[in-house]
Amino acid sequence: MSVLAEVSGNVTAIGYGLAAIGPGIGVGIIFGQGVQAIARQPEAYGLIRQNMLLGFVLTEALALIGLVAPFLFSNL
Amino acid sequence: MxxxxxxLLAGMIVYGAIGWLLDRWLDTSAFFPIGTVLGLMxxxxxAYRKFSR
Amino acid sequence: MITLTAPAHGDEFSAPTPNELFDLPPLIPGVEWFTKPVLLAVLSAILVIGLTWAAFSKPKLVPRGMQNVVEYGYMFVRDQVARPFLGKDADRFMGLLVTLFFLVLVWNLAGVIPVVQFPVASHIAFPAVLALSIYVLKIWLGIKHQGLGGYFKNMMFPPGLPKAIYVLLSPIEFLSNMIIAPFTHAVRLFANMFAGHMLLAFFSMVGFWFLFEKLTPLGAPVGIVGVVMTIIFTGFEIFIQFLQAFLFAMLASMYIGGSLHAEH
Known part of the structure; x- marks a missing residue:
């Protein structure tokens, strides 16, 4: 069987690149919607900011799990 | 902010390092992932408690 | 573009590698340390000193000419960078913050100025030195204003958390403030400039290769896409470079503000 395409070099770098797509989109959505919500209701700033931070922390955690996933899976 | x-990085490094050391000493392989995720949490x-006030 | 697309790769197109983009030979043979980024760093320092000297050596009440432009930048740094984090201490640190902002901005903009085309901050040594000096200043100010014990106590035991959990959270707080924060401070600037320079080099290389080196009917559209992307990404890079200079100065003022007053 002939090889159509091949990947050389460190595959974990590609893995992290793929893993960073989702959190990137997520952080964009969180802050975009958060800014929109603050613009619509400036008086609810505290509540919106609190929930925005919670969402940001959870999403950023996913991106950082992607960063250590190669070490995790090489260990198991 | x-x-x-x-x-998050610091939490992961601290508890991940603790888990890695435990793994080394006890010849297991479960503590490193557990420590990493625990540190992230x-x-x-x-960060949530500190910045949401 | 010529400096970016000089290397020849035989008959096949291959993307520029970090080594040939960032590992530059010394400008004067025999003087190992004197490379292009060093020359650019010195030139930008002279440029910033000259600009501010021309603007503020003989200040007038009604600004005109150069004073107008630089005063606008000063106002921007004062209102957007210094005052939100330092409050009434802002004026004491304006010298440092204006210097940081303008120096990093000129360093970054060197990446898109034709012929020069090398962002100085894409060698990690330059942002690392700036971040390290901010780090030393942060610790010194913290110990001076809050006392040795008070500084570390305020840093490692932030109020408003349940008592029992401090044992678990203090190491995170310590590592984050003492090691990770200055590290990310430097790496954020470095990585953005490095990646931006690689991106621009890649797209201009695509354009150069498919339109000038190997012009074929099939390759020409790819080359045109490369040229268009180079133009678009140059505009995007200017935005990123300004943003990173702003962010670098803002983080510096945030760290200084954090050690002047304990969090409450």
């Missing part, structure tokens, strides 16, 4: 990623809790 700009230091949230550094908190703790750091996320700390």
């Amino acid at each position: 700009w230091s949230i990623p550094s908190y 703790l750091a996320g809790y700390l």
Whole structure:
């Protein structure tokens, strides 16, 4: 069987690149919607900011799990 | 707010290192992932409590 | 573009590698340390000193000419960078913050100025030195204003958390403030400039290769896409470079503000 395409070099770098797509989109959505919500209701700033931070922390955690996933899976 | 990623990284490194050392000493392989995720959770809790006020 | 697309790769197109983009030979043979980024760093320092000297050596009440432009930048740094984090201490640190902002901005903009085309901050040594000096200043100010014990106590035991959990959270707080924060401070600037320079080099290389080196009917559209992307990404890079200079100065003022007053 002939090889159509091949990947050389460190595959974990590609893995992290793929893993960073989702959190990137997520952080964009969180802050975009958060800014929109603050613009619509400036008086609810505290509540919106609190929930925005919670969402940001959870999403950023996913991106950082992607960063250590190669070490995790090489260990198991 | 700009230091949230550094908190998460720090939590992961501290508890991941503890888990890795435990793995080395006890000849297991489960503590490193557990420590990493635990550290992320703790750091996320700390960042949330600290910055949402 | 010529400096970016000089290397020849035989008959096949291959993307520029970090080594040939960032590992530059010394400008004067025999003087190992004197490379292009060093020359650019010195030139930008002279440029910033000259600009501010021309603007503020003989200040007038009604600004005109150069004073007008630089005063606008000063106002921007004062209102957007210094005051939100330092409050009434802002004026004490304006010298440092204006210097940081303008120096990093000129360093970054060197990446898109034709012929020069090298962002100085894409060698990690330059942002690392700036971040390290901010780090030393942060610790010194913290110990001076809050006392040795008070500084570390305020840093490692932030109020408003349940008592029992401090044992678990203090190491995170310590590592984050003492090691990770200055590290990300430097790496954020470095990585953005490095990646931006690689991106621009890649797209201009695509354009150069498919339109000038190997012009074929099939390759020409790819080359045109490369040229268009180079133009678009140059505009995007200017935006990123300004943003990173702003962010670098803002983080510096945030760290200084954090050690002047304990969090409450």
